[in-house]
Amino acid sequence: MTDQVFGKVSKVVCVGAGYVGGPTCAMIAHKCPHVTVTVVDMNKDKIAEWNSDKLPIYEPGLDEIVFAARGRNLFFSSDIPKAIAEADLIFISVNTPTKMYGRGKGMAPDLKYVESVSRTIAQYAVGPKIVVEKSTVPVKAAESIGCILREAQKNNANLKFQVLSNPEFLAEGTAMKDLANPDRVLIGGESSTEGLQAVAELVRIYENWVPRERIITTNTWSSELSKLVANAFLAQRISSINSISAVCEATGAEISEVAHAVGFDTRIGNKFLKASVGFGGSCFQKDVLSLVYLCESLNLPQVAEYWQGVINVNNWQRRRFADKIIAELFNTVTDKKIAIFGFAFKKNTGDTRESSAIHVMKHLMEEHAKLSVYDPKVQKSQMINDLAAVTSADDVTRLVTVETDPYAAARGAHAIVVLTEWDEFVDLDYNKIHDNMQHPAAIFDGRLILDQKALREIGFRTFAIGTAPDQAYNLFGTAGY
Ligand SMILES: NC(=O)c1ccc[n+]([C@@H]2O[C@H](COP(=O)([O-])OP(=O)(O)OC[C@H]3O[C@@H](n4cnc5c(N)ncnc54)[C@H](O)[C@@H]3O)[C@@H](O)[C@H]2O)c1
Numbered sequence: 001m002t003d004q005v006f007g008k009v010s011k012v013v014c015v016g017a018g019y020v021g022g023p024t025c026a027m028i029a030h031k032c033p034h035v036t037v038t039v040v041d042m043n044k045d046k047i048a049e050w051n052s053d054k055l056p057i058y059e060p061g062l063d064e065i066v067f068a069a070r071g072r073n074l075f076f077s078s079d080i081p082k083a084i085a086e087a088d089l090i091f092i093s094v095n096t097p098t099k100m101y102g103r104g105k106g107m108a109p110d111l112k113y114v115e116s117v118s119r120t121i122a123q124y125a126v127g128p129k130i131v132v133e134k135s136t137v138p139v140k141a142a143e144s145i146g147c148i149l150r151e152a153q154k155n156n157a158n159l160k161f162q163v164l165s166n167p168e169f170l171a172e173g174t175a176m177k178d179l180a181n182p183d184r185v186l187i188g189g190e191s192s193t194e195g196l197q198a199v200a201e202l203v204r205i206y207e208n209w210v211p212r213e214r215i216i217t218t219n220t221w222s223s224e225l226s227k228l229v230a231n232a233f234l235a236q237r238i239s240s241i242n243s244i245s246a247v248c249e250a251t252g253a254e255i256s257e258v259a260h261a262v263g264f265d266t267r268i269g270n271k272f273l274k275a276s277v278g279f280g281g282s283c284f285q286k287d288v289l290s291l292v293y294l295c296e297s298l299n300l301p302q303v304a305e306y307w308q309g310v311i312n313v314n315n316w317q318r319r320r321f322a323d324k325i326i327a328e329l330f331n332t333v334t335d336k337k338i339a340i341f342g343f344a345f346k347k348n349t350g351d352t353r354e355s356s357a358i359h360v361m362k363h364l365m366e367e368h369a370k371l372s373v374y375d376p377k378v379q380k381s382q383m384i385n386d387l388a389a390v391t392s393a394d395d396v397t398r399l400v401t402v403e404t405d406p407y408a409a410a411r412g413a414h415a416i417v418v419l420t421e422w423d424e425f426v427d428l429d430y431n432k433i434h435d436n437m438q439h440p441a442a443i444f445d446g447r448l449i450l451d452q453k454a455l456r457e458i459g460f461r462t463f464a465i466g467t468a469p470d471q472a473y474n475l476f477g478t479a480g481y
């Protein structure tokens, strides 16, 4: 019988206290009271926020779980060496953004943070460690981590490492629900005896709340690739329905009716078929580009081109929507006040990474529109920084104001543009809003959340993704665009 190299896990550490590390570890601490969970980060301010009354991220249900477990079996710390030395199992949950320099610029994920954590683990580890890749990485990234760790093993016989892949599938806005009740947990590892032991230890953690049949174990490379493929398939569905939204606008078919009819086929399914102003968020674009880059590197240009199409349609959809706004506002938005409802990349999050709002607003700013933005969860400084990064600080100062209520944002505006599907936008008093706008007043619904008929009865001109521009015909005798 082979010795057990990795003992029962009682101390878990997560490097990276972000959107994944924080919620995931809060859930592990909540579900495994016998395990001590420490989340570390090189960003001391962020750790201070995790230890304060106002957590650094907004996620429904997160506060309750953190406040109950913090100080009991959940800790946030910036003492990375100590945490690593004490851990039985270490999650690497650092960011892997698209590289913005050098080889693979704009395509490949930047793995410098993952490598840096691997070196820190190699430096401070004092005994056997299961190292778990939770960050989203390209296939074979575990090999690089393993190579760095094996080097440390050469100089210290007490060290033993196994690298597992355990990608995260939570979606922001529903992270706590997704973590509490995941469709599946995926764990990839080596088929060696030690590899199987390490996999079994991680399975044992998840088994505290996830039914065993939903915990899938595979080889390391299948696990790494499955994460990229899952995001690519999800993003592809959105680009598919968005491409059809343009056909609807040109024909009189309704995108929500088409999505409903098509999604009723159980083979297709009804989820992720909501036409929109384009997908945003920190993952879809980055991970599809990572897959494209991987395929190019593997000399598979046809596969790369196929997935690149998903990104191209998304960029086109954002541009198309902005062009539609300009066209329907009589081909000029110069100096016109336009209210922007929503800046986050989806509802129930304050995250703005790759939000379509940034891109649509950029296009409108290029036409010198005056934008007045309201979002219930995004800080003003975040909006200013995001927009300045794609335009200029001067343009933002000149063209953008940020309001703390939607009525103020819409007052005196020529149009309202809905870019995030916040529930509160559905229940606003649109009679009151209409009264205080310039006339004719228009609403562009990039999220298909508003009742177009009710708005038209109030007097709005309405334009929704995937809906034929019949008003444009009726009012102005043009086909819109
Ligand atoms: N955000 C999501 O919804 C989501 C979901 C699934 C998977 N992922 C993947 O998970 C990973 C993390 O994503 P995120 O959104 O949590 O990122 P994030 O930017 O919110 O958090 C990453 C954290 O890692 C810290 N960090 C970076 N290098 C470090 C180092 N060397 N030592 C200590 N701390 C370090 C950063 O300071 C930051 O706080 C990414 O690979 C992402 O693709 C994200």
Ligand SMILES: O=c1ccn([C@@H]2O[C@H](COP(=O)(O)OP(=O)(O)O[C@H]3O[C@H](CO)[C@@H](O)[C@H](O)[C@H]3O)[C@@H](O)[C@H]2O)c(=O)[nH]1
Residues within 6 Å of the ligand: 136, 168, 169, 170, 171, 172, 173, 231, 234, 238, 271, 272, 273, 274, 275, 276, 277, 278, 279, 280, 281, 282, 283, 284, 345, 346
């Ligand atoms: O039918 C839909 C569904 C989503 N979206 C948009 O797509 C983007 C992404 O949404 P969502 O997938 O819900 O949020 P993320 O937090 O980006 O989660 C995705 O990316 C994560 C990071 O990898 C994965 O873990 C999740 O499984 C995956 O859903 C957002 O802009 C949504 O508005 C649509 O336009 N139409």
